[in-house]
Amino acid sequence: MTRLLRESMESRGKTVLMIAYHFPPAAMGSGHLRTLGFAKYLPSLDWEPVVLSAHARAYPRVDLANEALIPQSCRVHRAFALDARRHMGIRGKYPAFLAQPDRWISWWPAAVYLGLRLIRRYQVRVIWSTYPIMTAHCIAYSLSRLTGLPWIADFRDPVTSSVATQSRMTVSTQRRWERRVLSRATQTVFVTPGAMQSCAERYPQVYQEGRMTVIQNGFDESFFSAFPEAKPNQPERPLRLVHSGILYPSGRDPVPFFTALARLRASGTVTADDIKVTLRASGSEALYAAEIKRLGLDKMVTLASHVSHRQALVEQADANALLLFQGEQYDRQIPAKLYEYLRIGRPIFALVGEHGDTAAVLRDTGGAEIVPLDDVSLIEKRLGEFIRALREGRALKAHPDRVQQFSRHHAAVMLAGVLDRISRQTCIKSL
Numbered sequence: 001m002t003r004l005l006r007e008s009m010e011s012r013g014k015t016v017l018m019i020a021y022h023f024p025p026a027a028m029g030s031g032h033l034r035t036l037g038f039a040k041y042l043p044s045l046d047w048e049p050v051v052l053s054a055h056a057r058a059y060p061r062v063d064l065a066n067e068a069l070i071p072q073s074c075r076v077h078r079a080f081a082l083d084a085r086r087h088m089g090i091r092g093k094y095p096a097f098l099a100q101p102d103r104w105i106s107w108w109p110a111a112v113y114l115g116l117r118l119i120r121r122y123q124v125r126v127i128w129s130t131y132p133i134m135t136a137h138c139i140a141y142s143l144s145r146l147t148g149l150p151w152i153a154d155f156r157d158p159v160t161s162s163v164a165t166q167s168r169m170t171v172s173t174q175r176r177w178e179r180r181v182l183s184r185a186t187q188t189v190f191v192t193p194g195a196m197q198s199c200a201e202r203y204p205q206v207y208q209e210g211r212m213t214v215i216q217n218g219f220d221e222s223f224f225s226a227f228p229e230a231k232p233n234q235p236e237r238p239l240r241l242v243h244s245g246i247l248y249p250s251g252r253d254p255v256p257f258f259t260a261l262a263r264l265r266a267s268g269t270v271t272a273d274d275i276k277v278t279l280r281a282s283g284s285e286a287l288y289a290a291e292i293k294r295l296g297l298d299k300m301v302t303l304a305s306h307v308s309h310r311q312a313l314v315e316q317a318d319a320n321a322l323l324l325f326q327g328e329q330y331d332r333q334i335p336a337k338l339y340e341y342l343r344i345g346r347p348i349f350a351l352v353g354e355h356g357d358t359a360a361v362l363r364d365t366g367g368a369e370i371v372p373l374d375d376v377s378l379i380e381k382r383l384g385e386f387i388r389a390l391r392e393g394r395a396l397k398a399h400p401d402r403v404q405q406f407s408r409h410h411a412a413v414m415l416a417g418v419l420d421r422i423s424r425q426t427c428i429k430s431l
Contacts, residue, residue: 194332331356
């Protein structure tokens with residue numbers, strides 16, 4: 001009888017409720033791509049995703065073209081949500097209690113109500129939610145307690161670094177919710193080994209119970225399937241170096257790189273005819289523009305505006321080399337763009353912490369010159385050597401066979417394995 005009941009339960013469709021604030025048509029960096037990748041590839045692994053996201057009004061910026069990325073078979077449901085700063089603030093200021101644990105707390109009650117209906121309608125077996133919007137975990141926490149369903153809590157960023165610049169109240173609230181999530185979630189997933197290690201140090205019992213695992217970010221091969229064939233990386237004038245994405249005055253500061261480049265220009269090693277640097281959608285443009293002007297790099301460095309994800313990939317593939325900025329304070333994080341950089345296969349000049357997770361991936365895959373973010377003299381020396389290697393066509397590139405481990409499909413296979421395991425465990429407990 002037990003065997004027949006188990007087979008009956010397993011014969012039903014396996015559905016996972018995926019709670020994610022970032023999802024198309026959101027146009028905020030690459031935050032939506034992880035959930036989108038899982039939603040795309042899980043059906044081939046016998047899991048049907050149902051996505052519970054926020055109403056598009058809650059997004060600071062939308063790109064309706066992004067909706068074409070959602071698989072036609074993917075069921076997406078949206079609950080009422082507001083952004084406290086934009087919808088409840090005055091000139092960007094709002095009472096702190098309206099943004100605990102984050103500015104999208106209004107999403108919580110409506111999403112729980114809708115989530116309960118979706119769980120019944122689709123006979124959901126497992127709940128999955130993703131951070132850095134803590135409200136997504138709050139919703140999953142509530143649904144798991146109300147239904148008894150197992151829950152996978154996905155952390156795309158560590159809580160400690162995500163709220164480092166926030167108010168004391170927000171830091172306290174988020175850390176309190178981190179404890180609740182770790183205590184309640186059936187499994188907690190991290191995107192880097194360092195992030196998991198950091199959490200394991202704070203919650204050793206959860207780690208010892210085997211409730212922590214790593215499923216790294218990656219690239220979606222389908223984004224490259226209809227991609228124009230990248231031309232051979234032959235020496236040309238000027239050489240084009242590209243960085244795509246946000247930079248910060250702290251942790252991802254490009255000013256030491258600018259300073260080193262200015263020194264190379266002053267020594268006659270490079271000129272504006274030799275090299276062009278594009279920083280695409282970097283943020284803090286006014287600050288960086290002032291530094292570029294001060295250092296006399298106006299003709300060598302361009303601060304370019306935001307473009308679509310596909311246009312950014314085409315630009316990267318057309319470059320001679322790619323730039324990466326990731327200081328030591330982010331040693332336990334890996335920028336999502338790195339995996340697409342690796343798939344594109346251009347040489348990488350990486351200004352990263354040499355002992356961090358980003359450096360570890362780059363060493364494993366090859367194809368990168370690794371330099372500390374803030375050592376101007378060493379950057380000057382290594383950048384000069386890197387430029388000469390590009391000119392002579394001998395700059396290293398990542399090994400394609402090692403890069404394949406970071407495909408979105410591979411990540412979905414790993415998640416499906418976790419889903420299968422905790423679903424079976426729940427099934428057995430219910431018998």
